[in-house]
Amino acid sequence: MIEIKSLYKSFEDKSVLKDINCVFENGKTNLIIGQSGSGKTVLMKCIVGLFRPTSGKILYDGRDLVCMNKNEWKLLRREMGMIFQSAALFDSMTVLENVMFPLDMFSNDSYQERVKRAQFCLDRVNLLDAQKKFPDEISGGMQKRVAIARAIALNPKYLFCDEPNSGLDPKTSLVIDELIHDITVDFNMTTIINTHDMNSVMGIGENILYIHEGIKEWQGTKDQIMNSTNERLNSFIFASDLFRKVKEANQ
Amino acid sequence: MQKYLTLHPSFYGIFTIFVCSKAILMFLSKSLSTFGKYLILMGRTFSRPERMRMFFKQYIKEMSQLGTNSIGIVLLISFFIGAVICIQIKLNIESPWMPKFITGYTTREIMLLEFSSSIMCLILAGKVGSNIASEIGTMRVTQQIDALEIMGVNSASYLILPKIAGMITMMPFLVCFSIFAGFVGAYATAVIGHIITIDDLTLGLQHDFNEWYVWMGVIKSIFFAFVITSVSAFYGYTVEGGSVEVGKASTNSVVSSSVLILFSDVLLTHLLS
Ligand SMILES: Nc1ncnc2c1ncn2[C@@H]1O[C@H](COP(=O)(O)OP(=O)(O)OP(=O)(O)O)[C@@H](O)[C@H]1O
Ligand SMILES: [Mg+2]
Numbered sequence: 147m148i149e150i151k152s153l154y155k156s157f158e159d160k161s162v163l164k165d166i167n168c169v170f171e172n173g174k175t176n177l178i179i180g181q182s183g184s185g186k187t188v189l190m191k192c193i194v195g196l197f198r199p200t201s202g203k204i205l206y207d208g209r210d211l212v213c214m215n216k217n218e219w220k221l222l223r224r225e226m227g228m229i230f231q232s233a234a235l236f237d238s239m240t241v242l243e244n245v246m247f248p249l250d251m252f253s254n255d256s257y258q259e260r261v262k263r264a265q266f267c268l269d270r271v272n273l274l275d276a277q278k279k280f281p282d283e284i285s286g287g288m289q290k291r292v293a294i295a296r297a298i299a300l301n302p303k304y305l306f307c308d309e310p311n312s313g314l315d316p317k318t319s320l321v322i323d324e325l326i327h328d329i330t331v332d333f334n335m336t337t338i339i340n341t342h343d344m345n346s347v348m349g350i351g352e353n354i355l356y357i358h359e360g361i362k363e364w365q366g367t368k369d370q371i372m373n374s375t376n377e378r379l380n381s382f383i384f385a386s387d388l389f390r391k392v393k394e395a396n397q
Numbered sequence: 398m399q400k401y402l403t404l405h406p407s408f409y410g411i412f413t414i415f416v417c418s419k420a421i422l423m424f425l426s427k428s429l430s431t432f433g434k435y436l437i438l439m440g441r442t443f444s445r446p447e448r449m450r451m452f453f454k455q456y457i458k459e460m461s462q463l464g465t466n467s468i469g470i471v472l473l474i475s476f477f478i479g480a481v482i483c484i485q486i487k488l489n490i491e492s493p494w495m496p497k498f499i500t501g502y503t504t505r506e507i508m509l510l511e512f513s514s515s516i517m518c519l520i521l522a523g524k525v526g527s528n529i530a531s532e533i534g535t536m537r538v539t540q541q542i543d544a545l546e547i548m549g550v551n552s553a554s555y556l557i558l559p560k561i562a563g564m565i566t567m568m569p570f571l572v573c574f575s576i577f578a579g580f581v582g583a584y585a586t587a588v589i590g591h592i593i594t595i596d597d598l599t600l601g602l603q604h605d606f607n608e609w610y611v612w613m614g615v616i617k618s619i620f621f622a623f624v625i626t627s628v629s630a631f632y633g634y635t636v637e638g639g640s641v642e643v644g645k646a647s648t649n650s651v652v653s654s655s656v657l658i659l660f661s662d663v664l665l666t667h668l669l670s
Contacts, residue, residue, distance in 0.1 A: 194547055223549030234540040248548050251448055306547075 147172055148193065148304065148336055153202030155185075155192055162188050163360045166202070173334045175327050175350045177341055180357035181382060186340045187231075187308055189357065193338065194228060194306055195219070206304065224252055227297030229307040233289040235281040235296070242268065242277035245295045252300060267295040271325060287318040291325065298329055305330065305337040311346060319343060323350050344389055347371065356382070372396065435631050441553040442561070442627075455559035463525050463560065463626075464567025468574060474520060475513065475575040479582030482507055487586075487593050500593055501601015504583050506610070513575035514614035515662045518621035521571070522654040526629035529560055530650035533633030534643035542634070557630040561623060568622035569615045576611070613669045620665060621658050628654040 148170040155163040162185045170176040178186050191197040193204055195211055204211040206222060214222065235244050245264040253260060268274050271291040276284055281292070290310060297305060307326060311319035327350045330337040341347065347354060351368035356379050364379045371383065372393060384390045446452035486500045533556060536542050545552040580602065586592045629650035636646045 196543060196546065220549050223547065226547060226549075228544065228547045230540045230544060232540055234544040236536075236541055236544075237539075250451055251548065251550055300548075 147207055148338070149203075149205040150193070151203040151205070153189075153192060153204065154200045155188055155197060156200050161200075161360065163192070163199075166357075166362050168355055168362060168365060170336055170338055171353065172336050173331055174337070174352040175330050176336070176338045176353045176355070177347060177351045178338065178355045178357060179341060179347060179382070182342065184357045185360040186342075186357060190306055190308055190338065190340050194226060195223075224300060225303040227300070227302035227305045229290065229293045229297050229305075229310055231308045231312060233281070233286070233293045235289055235292055237281050239280075240277065241273065241279050241281065241284070241292050244281070244292060245299055248296065248299045264295075264299060267299050268292070270298070270329070271295045287314050287322065290314070290322055294322070294325060294329070298333070301333065303335055305335045307337070307339045309340050309342070311341070311343055316345060319345060320349065326350070344383060344386060347383075358382075434635065435628075438553055438557075438631055438634060439627060441551060442557045442630075444551060444554050446554055446558065447551065451555070452559060455555070456563055459559045459563030460567055463528070463564050464571065467521060467524060467567075467571060470520070470524060471517060471571050471575050472578045475508075475517070475578035476582040476585070478512055478516075479504065479508060479579030480586050481582075482512075482579075483583040483586045483598070484590070484592055497597045498601035498604040501583070501598040502604045503601075504579070504598075505602050505606075508576050508579040509610040509614055510666075513572050513579065514617040514621070515658065517572065517575050518568075518618055518625065518658055519655055522621075522625045522629075522658060523651050525564065526625050526650045526654050527647045528629075529626060530629040530633040530647040531643055533557075533630055534636040534646045537634060537636045538639055538643060553634065557627070557634070560630060561626045564622040564626045565619055568618045572614050572618045576614070616669065617662065617665050620661065624657050624661065625654045628657060 150166055150168050150170075153163055153166040154161065166189065178189060180186050188197060192199045193211075199212060202212070206225075209218065209222065211219075211222070235241075236247065239247065242261070242264055245267050246260055249255065249260040249263055253263075255263070265274060265277065268277055271294050273288060273291055273295065276288060276292075281289055284292070294310075305326070310326060311322050314322065323346045326337060326339065329335065339346070339350075348368055351371070354364075354366055354368065354371060355362060356364040356376075358378050364374060364376045366374065371379070374380065384393060482504045483500060486503045490503070491500055533542075536556070542552045542556070545555060583598060583602070584595065587595045587598050629647075632646040632650035632653070633643075636642050
């Protein structure tokens with residue numbers, strides 16, 4: 147469980163996040179949605195500690211990230227996995243080496259065991275065939291899946307995904323979404339996903355946080371979102387014709 | 398208009414001094430803050446590697462990528478410079494009043510004292526420096542460094558330390574190769590071009606040999622190896638933005654490390670001789 151308490155973040159004099167309060171629960175896919183430039187990526191980077199918040203608390207099962215010392219910080223990071231917008235695979239390594247990297251770095255298992263674990267993770271994302279290829283030899287969707295495999299290699303408790311399906315076709319997006327959802331349930335992880343893809347919101351949105359210009363505007367589930375009365379949220383969701391029609395059909 | 402023209406001339410002088418000193422101060426404070434950031438990065442770089450196994454793997458890789466892959470260009474350039482120095486000295490300096498060994502002697506001293514260490518490192522700053530800066534810079538803009546940090550890896554130490562260590566290990570060998578290739582080049586002018594007799598050249602190369610000069614070149618080159626790798630890694634590591642910035646970082650790293658090599662060459666030469 148990750149709790150965020152009155153989080154503020156500003157760059158020099160530009161304030162990006164204002165008074166964010168929320169709770170992200172275990173075993174659920176938590177979504178952060180919002181327009182481009184609303185501060186989703188900044189919020190996520192604050193949560194994982196790549197940015198230091200201007201003020202506020204970020205509690206990982208009660209442990210405050212902001213005032214941790216170096217060792218606690220290091221231990222916490224081993225419990226995190228992250229998938230970046232651009233997949234961020236190491237391009238000098240093969241797919242298998244990429245997935246093995248966190249194991250090589252942190253686990254004390256023998257070489258065979260590490261290979262086995264990496265292959266298990268690759269199998270989980272259906273990419274065992276591509277293990278000898280380099281990242282630039284596989285498609286964008288496959289790269290995302292390798293990134294997922296790498297993120298779960300060390301059995302993390304917290305999984306973060308920054309726009310996991312940007313630049314992918316609807317069908318591949320669906321595969322990725324379901325993969326993330328299944329993994330979350332299987333391993334009882336706390337998963338936070340940044341997205342502006344309404345399909346994933348409707349598909350896997352168990353807890354949705356809507357951010358508008360750095361302020362938390364709305365929070366709820368995917369069932370509540372269709373009937374919400376928040377004007378800004380509605381104008382965001384029903385910006386697409388398709389969803390407007392779906393809503394009309396529902397009523 | 399009239400009003401401005403009636404200002405006392407000294408006003409313009411004072412104004413100019415004021416503007417200049419402000420520019421200089423700004424430049425100084427900027428360089429100081431860059432230097433501070435460099436020191437902080439080096440502090441993070443020189444921490445114990447988390448996994449010795451991974452460190453050695455990277456170390457071997459960097460030795461081959463930065464060192465072994467540079468041997469070709471080192472040999473090529475040194476060979477031709479050795480030959481050219483020999484020809485130039487022979488044609489321009491030698492005269493009946495000069496001793497016979499002068500050509501070989503001068504060639505040797507130039508190769509040992511300056512070319513094989515300092516000039517060679519300037520050339521390598523272009524090859525190796527731009528390579529390191531663009532590699533690390535690309536890793537930065539494609540978020541690979543962020544990915545390392547999230548995993549809890551000390552990215553500075555993991556990426557930069559093997560490069561510095563690998564280059565420092567290989568540099569003395571490169572210097573020796575360079576000296577050797579220079580002499581081969583000089584002999585080539587004797588054997589193929591018949592510019593000078595082989596006996597004269599050998600006499601010159603052996604005349605009044607001071608072993609310390611070789612060590613001096615090696616010591617200087619080790620220092621330069623550190624400058625090249627750490628400075629270009631710094632520029633790459635601190636890239637912000639996209640491919641344009643990576644290009645700029647790569648250029649900046651070559652310029653800065655070249656300038657630093659030239660300055661420290663003066664200092665080191667003074668200290669060591
Ligand atoms: N390092 C930074 N320095 C200064 N300002 C920044 C920085 N990073 C982000 N910002 C600002 O913060 C605001 C929010 O950016 P952010 O990247 O979080 O948007 P986003 O919601 O992720 O958008 P998108 O959906 O396009 O990815 C932007 O206005 C941006 O200019
Ligand atoms: Mg973003």
